Amino acid sequence: MTNKKMTNEDFKYISKFPSLLASRADKKKLKFHLLNQIKAVFGDKFHNLKQGSQDAFEEMCFLSVNRGFFFAKDSHFAEKHNVGKSTINRNLKTLCDERVLVKKYRTSRKQNGFGNVVYFFVDHPYFEYWKEYFEFDEMSNVDSHGNSDDDDNPPESKSESPKLDSNMNLPIHLKESFNNKQDIKIANCVIEIVKKARENGTIINYLDEYINKVMISLQKKAQYELRKYEKAIMKQTKMSERMNRKPVLGDLNLFKGIIEGNLV
Structure with a gap:
């Protein structure tokens, strides 16, 4: 403490x-x-x-x-x-x-x-x-x-x-935000985006709608990054098979957490 x-x-x-x-x-x-x-x-x-x-x-x-x-x-x-x-x-x-x-x-x-x-x-x-x-x-x-x-x-x-x-039933954009550490990271990311938008003078009349737009944007970025990551893993796997050694797969939890709708 x-x-x-x-x-x-x-x-x-x-x-x-x-x-x-x-x-x-x-x-x-x-x-x-x-x-x-x-x-x-x-x-x-x-x-x-x-x-x-x-x-x-x-x-x-x-x-x-x-x-x-x-x-x-x-x-x-x-x-x-x-x-x-x-x-x-x-x-x-x-x-x-x-x-x-x-x-x-x-x-x-x-x-x-x-x-x-x-x-x-x-x-x-x-x-x-x-x-x-x-x-x-x-x-x-x-x-x-x-x-x-x-x-x-x-x-x-x-x-x-x-x-x-x-x-309590939380708003839809935060409904599953606080179930685990991975969700907390994603929720904090959304909070920071909204905070910076307001600091930059963006007028947000309906917070729910704005956060949903942020989540959609994050999902698209996550899907793009996940596809890139999966292609890199496939490439690494093929190279590893040729070299007869196991690939290092890394951690896809952040991308999958967003795409699977943990916050929606």
Whole structure:
């Protein structure tokens, strides 16, 4: 596990990351999916919580829909929903202990310790990307050492709770994105293409349609590269047979993964 703080450059990068969903209906569906993960932790007790606490949870989910994280302080939720800061902090700790959320401390502008906290939803589709980017630990919470600028947000201990599995139907372009490492590489490739397009000023009105176009383009390129690769293997095989030695076939998983529609 890494205990490195989130730099200002990291924070700017994730804050400008492309939104996952375009339509209001999809955003609403994902928000309630994340909220259901919270409700599952509290069980029947959730409905016994103050309305302010329930509203704070819903806002956390709303803020996390686009990119999978939120960074509003506990004081923000407390003041807006008329709930004590200690209650908000206690609820956040519970969600971290149950691995609904993992947290990453930002650098502090006041001292060399830990600054404000960014909370990531484990069950958000983008979490696999953030986990790889920040090198989150598989089973433990992150940044479990150090001090925060906010005294009501002390670092918590590690949690040994298993990672929650997502049962949500993701958008078609990411439906199978996170089943294995090979799929993650392909998904990250698509994410980077969309990100660079937006940075270059491309206007994307319908994200689903744009990503589908990217996937079609990747599939065509993969098919072309696969044909070239297979021809090279055939040529190498013939030469190897002549020289009475086995060919080195290499790895076709990336091309086959795209062509077979692992993301579609």
